[in-house]
Amino acid sequence: MSSTLTTRQQDYAQWYNDIVLKGGLADYSAVRGCMVIKPYGYALWENMQAVLDKMFKDTGHQNAYFPLLIPKSFLSREAAHVEGFAKECAVVTHYRLKNDPNGGGVIVDPEAKLEEELIIRPTSETIIWSTYKNWVQSYRDLPLLINQWANVVRWEMRTRLFLRTTEFLWQEGHTAHATRQEAVEETRRMLDVYATFAEEYMALPVVRGVKTANERFAGAEDTYCIEALMQDGKALQAGTSHFLGQNFAKAFDVQFTDKHNNMDYVWATSWGVSTRLVGALVMAHSDDNGLILPPKLAPVQVVIVPIYKGPESHERINGKVNEIMNALKAKGIRVKYDSDDATRPGWKFAEHELRGVPVRIALGLRDIDNNQGEVARRDTKEKTVYPLDGIADAVEQLLKDIQAAMFQKALAYRTDNTTEVNSWDEFVRTLDEKPGFILAHWDGTPATEEKIKELTKATIRCIPLDNKLEDGKCILTGAPSIQRVLFARAY
RNA sequence: CGGGGAGUAGCGCAGGCCGGUAGCGUACCUGGUUUGGGACCAGGUGGUCGCAGGUUCGAAUCCUGUCUCCCCGACCA
Structure with a gap:
């Protein structure tokens, strides 16, 4: 792998x-x-x-x-709703299979056609x-x-x-x-x-x-x-x-x-x-080394990797790891001990980085002798040596720090990549050179929004709720506008 | 759904034009040495070449159909 x-x-x-x-x-x-x-x-x-x-x-x-199954007629009860979903519905038309008389496995039994077809829910309003x-x-x-x-x-x-x-x-x-x-x-x-x-x-x-x-x-x-x-x-x-x-x-x-x-x-x-x-x-x-998961949602929050030479040192490390595991578990931290002998430490490091485990503790004999452990955080890849006494408290705090740092990093990225533009040229150039959120004036008409989408593939993601009102001119038509809206190319 | 690319061992690929019974790296298994950033030596296992038809004495290779994935477009709370 x-x-x-x-x-x-x-x-x-x-x-x-x-x-x-x-x-x-x-x-x-x-x-x-x-x-x-x-x-x-x-x-x-x-x-x-x-x-x-x-x-x-x-x-x-x-x-x-x-x-899961909805009578087809239900969908058409609300006009806009059917318009929006009709093109992407899977439809159940029959309720039985039978052996193909020509020997080709099973076929749909033509005699088992439903009176009213059923659709598989695309959403359940109806x-x-x-x-x-x-x-x-x-x-x-x-x-x-x-x-x-x-x-x-x-x-x-x-x-x-x-x-x-x-x-x-x-x-x-x-x-x-x-x-x-x-x-x-x-x-x-x-x-x-x-x-x-x-x-x-x-x-x-x-x-x-x-x-x-x-x-x-x-x-x-x-x-x-x-x-x-x-x-x-x-x-x-x-x-x-x-x-x-x-x-x-x-x-x-x-x-x-x-x-x-x-x-x-x-x-x-x-x-x-x-x-x-x-x-x-x-x-x-995430980054080029793999996933980076926020501690609050990560399936495994802390992984412990032993570094040993021979079975007797492995045993010694196991004992220490058990103490640490128990202290972490007592705090409700999801911890995994990767003591698998089939792979070596370097492999494990890379593997847990790929899977985004927020914190890794590496523990070798040298550490145990010094009553310390090497703690690596996934988000920044920083490694720090922690004393083993009170390590559970320190790791608990580190998980909180990582959670906060991930949010701050994402927020800073968003701030850096949110641009206010005031003209069509600037809008087009920004989409090309600095993709991200763009705040711009729009005249409020569906036709203009449609035209902008056609020309640039950018859509109005939303009108932000905390928007401040501000007079301006629509970047496409020049018509008056009272606020900026949030544009971007979207998934 | 239209255009382009791909599907051969768990994974990554070669072979295909020119048909002759499948190969490389890695992973896996066994034994040994190892273990602080993806270990090494030796031996070994594993594939109806996506699936279904066809052509042929013989098909991974040629032909037809079909399924799936990737990229671009159309589409999309």
Whole structure:
């Protein structure tokens, strides 16, 4: 498994593929566009799930599960929604196979055609709202705050590991509220949950914003998002939260009686993040030696590598390592002892760097004699000798330092690669010479946004929520504008 | 879905034009020496050449179809 990665400079896309494959996160599968998430990658996702799940529950949500298969007719109940998803739906048409009478294995049994075809969910609004209709009668039934962890399928033309696959894992929250204001608040609350998660756990700074009409979710009144900047200067949408207004309530006739005995349609939200976050994590932090994982999410936070000469020294080191392991575990730190005799220390160092383990402790006889250990941090590759007394405290602190340093580094990168431009020339030149986020004036029309996309491939990622109002002129049309919006080329 | 490239041992590749029964590096197994940044020596295992058809006495090699991956484009919350 001698593996040298393609460098970011050589070929960024290939570097990303190399990291995902050689870092043991995922593998290609026999099915077009679908990937296998390997144990190490899945462990990362599980850590993300655990944190998010707790955040959802702390904000009052409960988990439930709705079917994978959705009657085809449901999709067309909401006009914008069907428009947005129809082109990428997998359709189930039959429910049985049979032996090929001509001996060619199994074939679809033509007699087992479904009366109504089923689609595999690309998202679950329709099946969920058809159900909510039966759950909501009174304002006392509201708010309805539900999340589901699920897989979805979207028949994408071009796929990339974690970033865009045909089937992917995600969570989707679907809530119903008595008032517009309450639903808007929920939409914003969950956006904040996502932003907090990205920044505090993934060490990934994000811009909170609202999407333009062009980029809005099919069926939403407003789509909020968090946008992150990757190391190649391209933007990645890391999470979305939608205010759905009464669109789905009307499409599925979900009404309730308020305190004054008036009937009204409920107000809705939906919000989701997916395994795409794993891709974001890779592209935001990793280097040419492999993954760099933030300590809070890393499946293994600390790895201990013994350096021994012969079995008796190995034994002696094992004893010391056990003490250190116990002290680290007592603090809830995920630690692994790599005492495998089949590979030598240099190999192990490279391997754990490839897999992004935040901290490595190397321990040899020389160290034990001096009551010390060599501690290496993955993010900076610095090596420091620590006294073994109190090493667990020191490592605990180091993990916090790494988490903070990773965020600061990513933030500094984003700051350095966010440019304000004031003219079309400057806009085009910046996209070419210094890719990243670009803040520029836009006249607010979908036509102009479309034209800019056509000319440059850059899209409006969002209108930042904390935007200051500022008079200016649209970089393309020169028409008056009241604020800058965030442009970038995106994944 | 259009254009280009690729699929031969776990991984990386050669062989293919010119058909003759598959090779290199690495990994793996055994034994020994080793172990502070991807160890060394010796011996060994492993492949219906992506899959399915066809041509041929004979196909990794030629022909047809098909699947998957990569790059570019179109597409895309």
